[in-house]
Amino acid sequence: NAGVTQTPKFRVLKTGQSMTLLCAQDMNHEYMYWYRQDPGMGLRLIHYSVGEGTTAKGEVPDGYNVSRLKKQNFLLGLESAAPSQTSVYFCASSYAGGGLFTHEQFFGPGTRLTVL
Amino acid sequence: AQSVTQLGSHVSVSEGALVLLRCNYSSSVPPYLFWYVQYPNQGLQLLLKYTSAATLVKGINGFEAEFKKSETSFHLTKPSAHMSDAAEYFCAVSLQGAQKLVFGQGTRLTINP
Numbered sequence: 479n480a481g482v483t484q485t486p487k488f489r490v491l492k493t494g495q496s497m498t499l500l501c502a503q504d505m506n507h508e509y510m511y512w513y514r515q516d517p518g519m520g521l522r523l524i525h526y527s528v529g530e531g532t533t534a535k536g537e538v539p540d541g542y543n544v545s546r547l548k549k550q551n552f553l554l555g556l557e558s559a560a561p562s563q564t565s566v567y568f569c570a571s572s573y574a575g576g577g578l579f580t581h582e583q584f585f586g587p588g589t590r591l592t593v594l
Numbered sequence: 595a596q597s598v599t600q601l602g603s604h605v606s607v608s609e610g611a612l613v614l615l616r617c618n619y620s621s622s623v624p625p626y627l628f629w630y631v632q633y634p635n636q637g638l639q640l641l642l643k644y645t646s647a648a649t650l651v652k653g654i655n656g657f658e659a660e661f662k663k664s665e666t667s668f669h670l671t672k673p674s675a676h677m678s679d680a681a682e683y684f685c686a687v688s689l690q691g692a693q694k695l696v697f698g699q700g701t702r703l704t705i706n707p
Contacts, residue, residue: 585637
């Protein structure tokens with residue numbers, strides 16, 4: 479199993495450009511999450527999804543949109559990138575089959591995004 | 595709402611010394627508690643978790659943590675540090691019925707030879 483994978487690994491954008499980050503998991507997990515990590519601020523939740531076709535806002539959702547059209551994929555979009563969105567982005571997933579949510583999250587390797 | 599506080603953004607110990615990373619949580623009900631480790635340029639890996647069973651939890655790489663309800667703490671320890679333990683460590687909390695984790699700010703552990 480590949481676990482949680484993220485595409486791309488690195489990206490440089492100019493202010494105002496748009497892009498989509500892809501997260502894929504092959505563990506049949508129901509829940510998926512997008513975080514951003516900034517120095518001294520830990521991980522902050524951007525958006526999350528508890529199932530195909532459903533999404534919810536996290537702690538810092540402004541400037542981002544997400545979609546979960548397939549259970550195994552969770553997309554994070556930046557419509558108009560700003561320098562404040564320079565960060566490392568992590569995707570994670572959790573198992574919640576049969577109503578049993580384990581709370582344990584499995585993380586991808588991250589995407590390093592720089593907005594100039 | 596629950597929250598997590600990690601005391602010390604940077605901890606430095608000598609190789610072979612005791613490692614102690616502190617985590618305190620706030621929650622009105624018994625939580626689920628986690629410690630994750632992040633090696634440079636990698637994602638987070640689970641070290642150990644407390645889910646209301648034994649209060650002393652053993653994890654990977656010789657780490658363990660003790661849940662102390664009276665102190666609302668879940669400190670991470672390792673008796674003897676190795677150079678390979680140098681990483682950033684995150685404490686996280688969740689509640690029964692919650693759909694997400696709340697992470698602490700992280701503690702960067704440095705091991706001196």
